Amino acid sequence: xxxxxxxxxxxxxxxxxxxxxxxxxxxxxxxxxxxxxxxxxxxxxxxxxxxxxxxxxxxxxxxxxxxxxxxxxxxxxxxxxxxxxxxxxxxxxxxxxxxxxxxxxxxxxxxxxxxxxxxxxxxxxxxxxxxxxxxxxxxxxxxxxxxxxxxxxxxxxxxxxxxxxxxxxxxxxxxxxxxxxxxxxxxxxxxxxxxxxxxxxxxxxxxxxxxxxxxxxxxxxxxxxxxxxxxxxxxxxxxxxxxxxxxxxxxxxxx
Amino acid sequence: xxxxxxxxxxxxxxxxxxxxxxxxxxxxxxxxxxxxxxxxxxxxxxxxxxxxxxxxxxxxxxxxxxxxxxxxxxxxxxxxxxxxxxxxxxxxxxxxxxxxxxxxxxxxxxxxxxxxxxxxxxxxxxxxxxxxxxxxxxxxxxxxxxxxxxxxxxxxxxxxxxxxxxxxxxxxxxxxxxxxxxxxxxxxxxxxxxxxxxxxxxxxxxxxxxxxxxxxxxxxxxxxxxxxxxxxxxxxxxxxxxxxxxxxxxxxxxxxxxxxxxxxxxxxxxxxxxxxxxxxxxxxxxxxxxxxxxxxxxxxxxxxxxxxxxxxxxxxxxxxxxxxxxxxxxxxx
Numbered sequence: 001x002x003x004x005x006x007x008x009x010x011x012x013x014x015x016x017x018x019x020x021x022x023x024x025x026x027x028x029x030x031x032x033x034x035x036x037x038x039x040x041x042x043x044x045x046x047x048x049x050x051x052x053x054x055x056x057x058x059x060x061x062x063x064x065x066x067x068x069x070x071x072x073x074x075x076x077x078x079x080x081x082x083x084x085x086x087x088x089x090x091x092x093x094x095x096x097x098x099x100x101x102x103x104x105x106x107x108x109x110x111x112x113x114x115x116x117x118x119x120x121x122x123x124x125x126x127x128x129x130x131x132x133x134x135x136x137x138x139x140x141x142x143x144x145x146x147x148x149x150x151x152x153x154x155x156x157x158x159x160x161x162x163x164x165x166x167x168x169x170x171x172x173x174x175x176x177x178x179x180x181x182x183x184x185x186x187x188x189x190x191x192x193x194x195x196x197x198x199x200x201x202x203x204x205x206x207x208x209x210x211x212x213x214x215x216x217x218x219x220x221x222x223x224x225x226x227x228x229x230x231x232x233x234x235x236x237x238x239x240x241x242x243x244x245x246x247x248x249x250x251x252x253x254x255x
Numbered sequence: 256x257x258x259x260x261x262x263x264x265x266x267x268x269x270x271x272x273x274x275x276x277x278x279x280x281x282x283x284x285x286x287x288x289x290x291x292x293x294x295x296x297x298x299x300x301x302x303x304x305x306x307x308x309x310x311x312x313x314x315x316x317x318x319x320x321x322x323x324x325x326x327x328x329x330x331x332x333x334x335x336x337x338x339x340x341x342x343x344x345x346x347x348x349x350x351x352x353x354x355x356x357x358x359x360x361x362x363x364x365x366x367x368x369x370x371x372x373x374x375x376x377x378x379x380x381x382x383x384x385x386x387x388x389x390x391x392x393x394x395x396x397x398x399x400x401x402x403x404x405x406x407x408x409x410x411x412x413x414x415x416x417x418x419x420x421x422x423x424x425x426x427x428x429x430x431x432x433x434x435x436x437x438x439x440x441x442x443x444x445x446x447x448x449x450x451x452x453x454x455x456x457x458x459x460x461x462x463x464x465x466x467x468x469x470x471x472x473x474x475x476x477x478x479x480x481x482x483x484x485x486x487x488x489x490x491x492x493x494x495x496x497x498x499x500x501x502x503x504x505x506x507x508x509x510x511x512x513x514x515x516x517x518x519x520x521x522x523x524x525x526x527x528x529x530x531x532x533x534x535x536x537x538x539x540x541x542x543x544x545x546x547x548x549x550x551x552x553x554x555x556x557x558x559x560x561x562x563x564x565x566x567x568x569x570x571x572x573x574x575x576x577x578x579x580x581x582x583x584x585x586x587x588x
Contacts, residue, residue: 052456072459073460073461073462073463073464076460076461076462084457088454089457090450090453090454093450097446100446101447101450101458102461104446104447104450104458104461105462105463107444109442109443109444110444111471111475113442114439114443114444114445115435117438121443124443125443128443164461
């Protein structure tokens with residue numbers, strides 16, 4: 001089943017075509033990676049999918065609805081969760097509170113329920129804390145509930161940022177460089193986590209620079225260069241694609 | 256779980272008992288100052304909700320205070336519908352203004368929001384002064400009623416003709432306002448306000464309609480400032496355009512920063528300190544602003560988290576007086 005369908009998507013910043021006529025789809029349950037040199041338009045593409053930018057033209061369909069040009073909070077409510085390149089968590093809050101805030105879109109208690117502390121409000125808060133603890137053990141951060149999020153290691157912060165999105169139960173998870181800025185030794189654990197998330201039934205779309213990682217975990221890969229899609233296919237197909245090699249290594253000079 | 260008998264709770268209970276027991280032995284002058292401290296504290300708490308917790312700096316709260324005071328005064332004086340209906344009308348009207356101003360203003364972020372709210376405050380100040388037929392202009396509006404006597408059992412009535420009774424009335428509202436904000440901010444809904452304060456973009460990407468949350472916070476904040484204004488009008492019996500001057504909003508902001516923004520007790524402490532010090536020193540009125548300014552600058556440079564914020568960072572270091580160390584500036588206590 002097609003979960004996400006992107007058709008002839010364009011984004012222009014003044015004279016620059018950041019994303020140019022990009023078509024692709026994501027199937028339910030797969031792990032799709034988007035790769036490409038710096039400035040290829042990968043993050044812009046994510047920003048278009050999550051409503052941070054409005055496309056200049058083209059369409060985005062998700063799970064049967066047209067979500068072109070929706071607002072970021074609407075994209076999240078449709079079921080698209082995302083993490084950012086620069087690790088984004090609420091650094092001054094506790095780990096548990098981060099995960100409580102992650103569930104905001106499911107919260108129903110209004111002003112009066114909150115102020116009067118009705119039984120429904122207390123029950124909801126309990127449920128939400130419960131769920132936060134569950135996800136904490138899923139990503140392997142049990143025991144850090146009360147730590148201030150900003151004091152965690154970079155690797156744990158990455159885990160937390162994934163958990164914070166995951167706790168809202170998205171259908172599609174967009175991960176923007178989940179291993180960026182993390183020690184080489186710790187990358188393995190994060191890859192395991194990404195796989196585990198996929199196995200739990202969440203479709204994943206990944207932006208990544210570390211080729212070994214991309215090649216090992218992706219079902220399919222899309223390659224962007226200068227905002228255009230230059231290749232698409234399985235890891236092996238992409239690795240042997242002439243265009244891709246040219247984009248990464250430059251052209252072979254003919255003597 | 257927090258300790259039930261934390262040092263902080265005990266000390267606040269002590270302060271509350273003092274606030275109830277001491278005023279009868281104070282003279283009328285000091286009681287009137289305490290009434291003002293209660294009213295400005297309420298306004299300060301309302302500003303804390305939108306600025307301290309939601310992160311949107313409003314310099315327009317003098318306008319909401321004035322709207323509350325004038326709508327209460329006008330409804331009560333011109334329509335003669337009794338204290339409580341007029342009081343309710345004042346809260347609703349101010350909340351409505353907050354909502355309507357919030358829609359365009361909160362679309363702007365950072366400095367632009369601040370400028371719009373400041374512009375709104377100045378505009379309301381001018382309107383109150385210039386619309387003589389409606390507001391009485393510079394002559395002010397007189398004859399604003401005190402609360403209706405509340406009937407108690409055995410035929411006794413609790414009247415509000417004395418200063419002391421008025422003080423207890425205002426104190427009750429201060430406690431209600433503080434309790435309301437405490438519950439709101441420590442709820443799940445409140446956590447999304449605080450999240451917006453930390454990182455609005457991240458919060459929105461998590462599925463929170465940040466615009467509607469900011470609007471909710473701003474509307475509630477405006478309404479609480481309006482209630483403070485209505486209480487002020489009722490206490491003073493006369494209101495003049497002076498209360499609509501935007502410096503009232505900036506004064507209250509100074510109270511908030513000195514007391515500690517995004518803390519529950521900071522607004523009350525800050526208001527008490529900054530109102531009491533000039534009174535004790537008996538300085539001329541225009542010097543008060545100067546003293547406030549100097550104190551504010553000292554705090555911004557040396558203790559930006561305010562008196563309560565400072566306590567919260569120092570206390571745990573003094574041997575863990577408060578159970579466990581709490582995270583972040585956004586302590587809810």
